[in-house]
Amino acid sequence: MPIAYSPCPNDTFIFHAWAHGLLPGAPPLDVTYADIDMTNYWAARGEGPDVMKISYAALPWVLENYRLLPCGGALGRGCGPLVLAKDGAMDAAALSGKRIAVPSDRSTAYLLFRLWAAQQVPGGIGEIVIMPFHEIMPAVRDGRIDAGLVIHEARFTYKSYGLHMLQDLGAWWEADTGSPIPLGAIIARRSLELEAETISGWIRASLDYAWANPDASSAYVMEHAQELSLDVAQAHIQLYVNAFSRDLGEDGYGAIESLLGRAAEQGLVPAFDLGLLRS
Structure with missing residues (x-):
């Protein structure tokens, strides 16, 4: 089955067992490794594999053609x-009025930043500069950008660039809403003959295997970890793989509805039927 997910440790940890044929009865996976800045636009154009990891922020563009799966993603505190x-x-x-670098304009990080800035930055920010993720911290360090929006492993490495945290947007969101933060979602084409519940069952089985055998995926995780140390990769997994990865539940769906509902009200995403998130 064609699938696309990122080379980040949380995704390779979750999908290791399925990708390596360790789930009896599950079809072989044909994996494409792609960051969500690619898969977001693939899904919007109806391109790419039948199952993909995208940003929750990209759902308003794709829900007519893709179903949100209730597992396998990243959402947490x-x-x-x-x-x-x-x-x-x-x-x-x-x-x-300042220039701010962001890794994508169709990501949860971007939506959180814009919602926070609308509350906290008098007069609004100046220019948004979309920049590859790995270039943002050096650009801020070198003074080419006034501030930068970063995600994932940058939480653990930004101090090595001599940078300071101006705001943890997750802490702001949780204080403002009480909700966890929706980050990455797994979607499946609505036209697939396979039932979404069947695919979700295999994802959960893969995650259960990873939790039961935490060292089994280490070689696979580190093969794709983009030069992260093992300690940082493990911290990444502990941070982003949690109970929401197995099942969104009411708290998870509520957080997604809150984020995308606010964003739609402010014109940051297209208006869409919130009911499609659960159907």
């Missing part, structure tokens, strides 16, 4: 994106 600056004295007000 204490794992939000960070706004980084070189000047440790900079605060939210100082971002007014």
